[in-house]
Amino acid sequence: MLTHIVLITASDDATDEQVDAMVAGLRALPGRIEEIRSYEVGRDLGLAEGNATVAIQATFASPEDLEAYVVHPAHQEVLTGLIRPIAASVARAQVPA
Numbered sequence: 491m492l493t494h495i496v497l498i499t500a501s502d503d504a505t506d507e508q509v510d511a512m513v514a515g516l517r518a519l520p521g522r523i524e525e526i527r528s529y530e531v532g533r534d535l536g537l538a539e540g541n542a543t544v545a546i547q548a549t550f551a552s553p554e555d556l557e558a559y560v561v562h563p564a565h566q567e568v569l570t571g572l573i574r575p576i577a578a579s580v581a582r583a584q585v586p587a
Contacts, residue, residue, distance in 0.1 A: 491527070491587035493549050494556055496580065497542035504543075504576035509533065512576065513544060515568040522564040525555035542581070549587050556584065 500509050513533055520529040527549040534541045550556040559565055573580070 491549060491551060492553065492556065493547060493585050493587045494559075495583045495585065496546040498544040498546075498573060498577055499579045500543040500576050501578040508572075508576045509543060512568070512572040515572045516544070516546060519564055519568065523559050523562045525550060525558045527551060
């Protein structure tokens with residue numbers, strides 16, 4: 491088991507509507523990608539300056555399942571259509587679950 495953690499920081503010109511659409515697109519992925527074991531997506535509460543805009547915590551049974559998620563057309567659709575257009579930065583880490 492492994493946990494995949496992603497922190498996305500939206501660009502300064504990203505609108506609330508764009509960030510909301512990104513979050514909604516991400517939250518729809520567990521219903522479309524069977525390799526996902528658990529999946530949490532949240533928008534930062536704004537309690538500290540400099541935080542990322544959105545955090546994702548996903549659990550997968552294996553590195554192969556993570557790779558299947560990464561290349562899945564549903565994930566690629568969200569990545570290219572909703573994340574890349576507004577992301578100033580994206581940080582990722584995989585840790586033991």
